Amino acid sequence: MKTILVPTEDNSAMHSALDTALLLAQRCDSYIEGFALWSNAQFAAFDPTGGIPLETDKLAAARVEKQARQVFESFMQEHNVPRSNAKTEALSFGWFDNAPHEDFVGSYGRVFNVTVMSRPGANETFAHSRALYSGLFESGQPILLAPPAPPLQIASNVLIAWNRSTEQARATALAVPLLQKANRVTPNEHYLRRNGITAEPMRVGLDGGNTGQAILAAAQSLGCDLLVKGAYTQSRLRQMIFGGATRHVLENADIAVLLAT
Numbered sequence: 001m002k003t004i005l006v007p008t009e010d011n012s013a014m015h016s017a018l019d020t021a022l023l024l025a026q027r028c029d030s031y032i033e034g035f036a037l038w039s040n041a042q043f044a045a046f047d048p049t050g051g052i053p054l055e056t057d058k059l060a061a062a063r064v065e066k067q068a069r070q071v072f073e074s075f076m077q078e079h080n081v082p083r084s085n086a087k088t089e090a091l092s093f094g095w096f097d098n099a100p101h102e103d104f105v106g107s108y109g110r111v112f113n114v115t116v117m118s119r120p121g122a123n124e125t126f127a128h129s130r131a132l133y134s135g136l137f138e139s140g141q142p143i144l145l146a147p148p149a150p151p152l153q154i155a156s157n158v159l160i161a162w163n164r165s166t167e168q169a170r171a172t173a174l175a176v177p178l179l180q181k182a183n184r185v186t187p188n189e190h191y192l193r194r195n196g197i198t199a200e201p202m203r204v205g206l207d208g209g210n211t212g213q214a215i216l217a218a219a220q221s222l223g224c225d226l227l228v229k230g231a232y233t234q235s236r237l238r239q240m241i242f243g244g245a246t247r248h249v250l251e252n253a254d255i256a257v258l259l260a261t
Contacts, residue, residue, distance in 0.1 A: 001028040001177050005112040007037035007105055007131050010067040013118035018075045020146035020256055021116040023154045031084055031092050035099035036068035039127035069095055102130040106138025116144045120250055136231055142174045142260040154256050157184045159224040161215045167230030171260035175228045212248025224255055231259040
């Protein structure tokens with residue numbers, strides 16, 4: 001987890017996202033890079049006669065870029081994170097200028113170990129939603145969702161929502177660098193022991209609830225500060241219509257969640 005990407009917006013949810021990214025970076029001695037998150041639709045000028053989108057309102061997009069950069073860089077400076085240079089290999093930050101639209105996360109995120117974003121909420125923007133799913137399904141790397149409130153620590157007590165799915169196997173493999181640093185990992189799997197990770201056995205029942213509720217209840221009972229979960233191990237469309245464990249976790253988790261597909 002040596003390189004961390006943070007799509008940045010000027011809103012209240014960014015505080016927790018930036019805190020989460022910094023905690024992870026401090027734990028792994030990482031480089032954090034931010035860029036302004038925006039949508040083409042957000043600043044498109046339309047032909048008043050036919051509703052045909054014209055060029056992007058460049059002045060409005062520039063204002064969003066400036067505000068997002070100020071949020072990101074002010075946070076890093078307040079926490080004494082040094083700006084990266086050619087010789088920096090420790091904790092540091094940088095900024096990507098003039099990033100394109102929200103789908104950029106899916107392609108640019110491929111060269112980072114993880115992308116950190118705030119959890120979807122009632123005030124989620126179109127750009128945030130598109131960026132989240134672009135990162136999940138196109139980057140090939142995990143998304144770390146920050147909890148609603150800034151966490152005090154991360155990846156010291158980890159719950160793996162193991163269900164033997166391909167997506168969960170991938171999420172667990174991508175989380176190995178964090179699991180190796182953790183003080184406690186649940187549950188216990190042969191694969192983890194072989195990677196030098198001491199884990200505890202645990203089996204979770206539904207007890208009248210759904211899978212998502214059972215996972216979050218287990219995490220809470222164990223005092224976990226990170227949940228590692230394969231995303232949409234069932235059909236994404238099915239879960240969006242009927243609900244599912246991933247959707248429940250996205251909407252209700254109060255700890256950081258590492259997701260991968």
